[in-house]
Structures are given as C-alpha cells and as structure tokens.
Amino acid sequence: MAGKKGSSPKIHTYFKVEGDKVSRLRKLCVRCGKGVYMSEHKDRRTCGKCTDTEFIQKNNL
Numbered sequence: 001m002a003g004k005k006g007s008s009p010k011i012h013t014y015f016k017v018e019g020d021k022v023s024r025l026r027k028l029c030v031r032c033g034k035g036v037y038m039s040e041h042k043d044r045r046t047c048g049k050c051t052d053t054e055f056i057q058k059n060n061l
C-alpha cells in the first residue's frame, strides 16, 4: 500500500459550518426533503442525492 493518498482537500469545502450561518447558505432539496441539502454553485444549486438541479435566476439585478 504505497503511492496513493486517500485524502481529498475538496471535502473541506463541503462541510462549511460557521455557527448558524450554514442553515442560511444551504437550501434543502425539494425532492429528498429533510436532511438533504443542495450544494451551492455560481448560477445553480444541485442535490448530491437525486442530482436535481435548480438554476438561480438573476432577475433582481
């Protein structure tokens, strides 16, 4: 067992907890419901479980 590292640095961005801020940043998946959060992207939100994608509309600019 040598030559392969099992750590992935990206996992740190997935668990971003800053007090009660996390509940405002993440949105629950409408399909999966409780406990399943959408991951935030620049122009969309995606669910890691059902891969549902929700595009963020920018009409309020």
Ligand SMILES: [Zn+2]
Binding pocket: 029, 030, 031, 032, 033, 036, 047, 048, 049, 050, 051, 052
């Ligand atoms: Zn989902």
